[in-house]
Amino acid sequence: MFEVIKTEGTARRGRFRCAHGGEVQTPVFMNVGTQGAIKGGIDAFDLKELGCQIELSNTYHLHLRPGDDVVRQMGGLHRFMRWDGPILTDSGGFQVFSLAGLRKITEEGVTFASHLDGHRIFMGPEESMQIQSHLGSDIAMAFDECVENPAQYDYAKASCERTLRWLERCKAEHDRLNALPDTVNPHQMLFGINQGATYRDLRIWHMQQIAKLNCDGYAIGGLAVGEPTEVMYDIIDAVEPSMPRDKPRYLMGVGTPSNIIEGVARGVDFFDCVMPARNARHGKLYTWKGTINIKNEKFKLDPRPIDETCQCPACRSFSRAYLRHLLTAGEMLAMRLAVLHNLHFYNELMARIRQALDEGTFESFRRTYSGLLDRHAQE
Numbered sequence: 001m002f003e004v005i006k007t008e009g010t011a012r013r014g015r016f017r018c019a020h021g022g023e024v025q026t027p028v029f030m031n032v033g034t035q036g037a038i039k040g041g042i043d044a045f046d047l048k049e050l051g052c053q054i055e056l057s058n059t060y061h062l063h064l065r066p067g068d069d070v071v072r073q074m075g076g077l078h079r080f081m082r083w084d085g086p087i088l089t090d091s092g093g094f095q096v097f098s099l100a101g102l103r104k105i106t107e108e109g110v111t112f113a114s115h116l117d118g119h120r121i122f123m124g125p126e127e128s129m130q131i132q133s134h135l136g137s138d139i140a141m142a143f144d145e146c147v148e149n150p151a152q153y154d155y156a157k158a159s160c161e162r163t164l165r166w167l168e169r170c171k172a173e174h175d176r177l178n179a180l181p182d183t184v185n186p187h188q189m190l191f192g193i194n195q196g197a198t199y200r201d202l203r204i205w206h207m208q209q210i211a212k213l214n215c216d217g218y219a220i221g222g223l224a225v226g227e228p229t230e231v232m233y234d235i236i237d238a239v240e241p242s243m244p245r246d247k248p249r250y251l252m253g254v255g256t257p258s259n260i261i262e263g264v265a266r267g268v269d270f271f272d273c274v275m276p277a278r279n280a281r282h283g284k285l286y287t288w289k290g291t292i293n294i295k296n297e298k299f300k301l302d303p304r305p306i307d308e309t310c311q312c313p314a315c316r317s318f319s320r321a322y323l324r325h326l327l328t329a330g331e332m333l334a335m336r337l338a339v340l341h342n343l344h345f346y347n348e349l350m351a352r353i354r355q356a357l358d359e360g361t362f363e364s365f366r367r368t369y370s371g372l373l374d375r376h377a378q379e
Helices: 044-049 059-064 068-073 077-081 093-098 125-135 153-178 200-211 229-242 257-265 275-281 313-317 320-328 332-359 362-369
Strands: 002-008 011-016 024-026 028-032 055-058 087-090 103-105 110-113 120-123 139-141 189-194 217-220 249-251 270-272 284-287 290-293
Touching (some): 011 332, 024 028, 028 332, 059 068, 077 087, 125 153, 200 217
Parallel strands (some): 028 270, 139 189
16 A cells, blocks of 8 residues: 655655555665675664665575575565565566676576576566565566666667566466465565666656556666666656556665655655665765765774764764774674664665655755765765
8 A cells, every 4th residue: 555645846755555564654765685684794673773664685586595485485585584574576677687698588588597506597477476476575576677778779669568568477477376375475566667778758658558557566677777867867757757646656776865865856755776785885884964985094093973963873882983993904893884874874864855755845955965965075
């Protein structure tokens, strides 16, 4: 269930309910636990403390290990990883894109070579739905193809037409699986994915077509894969008028804090990205004045927390100097503390965006922070 409770321009303030957890407040950032955990030693109990509302895991990787049958026998992904909130699983479609040199696409689906040991894997719409059903996630993503950028128009057109046909197959299989007596989560939702590369006409046509299939929500996929940021914003602007008003909108794999603010301004409700955790592991940390590289020599004797306004576990207890020492010494604790901070920052960013929408001050918030949060902090 999704409800828009307030708008400011195109930006939407909403709430969402599914089979697990309470009411999710949107806009929301989904914390990415690819293999059932956040890289950097973050578990489900940490996510609660960090203000995470929805966790995202990867269908392809969990299919390879430990295997979706294992997760099913353990009672589903919620029980397996001890997370009682909503979980979204992506479909494996992005792996079609990211493993481009190792796959073959046909109408039936995609044959992969496993990135682990090279063994052949076939995944089509039905297989993706079956794996996600075994995982028992709250939101399953339709199987799609994310084409490379730049893409030839004719290929992009044929690809998004095929993705439409795949969505029809996903929906039929998803409905069948949800009706089985022994399914892990009979209330699992299905989100369709908009594709069409960077061609406005393809994007609009595809969104209009998939909207007719009455999915539980809709995502914009295939962006943030190398195109200029303004092109991404232009595509969102083009697609948004054709997206159902009463369904959640998800911008896949995006992005920087400023990308998220600009996405919210364009009517997006859900976001995800590996960026906060990945950047943290390399020492790039987010503050409300911009980013800092904690490995910089100038922090060697800095007694301050990463951000003096932050209430994350790292900032409550440790100094910049200590965290810099841990990172330069290669201590595992460094990654954990840095990832805790960046994830907390992203979740706090969403809370402040929601507060601004509640108070009717989002445009002012946008003018203050869009751009600033991605730049190097001037201290």
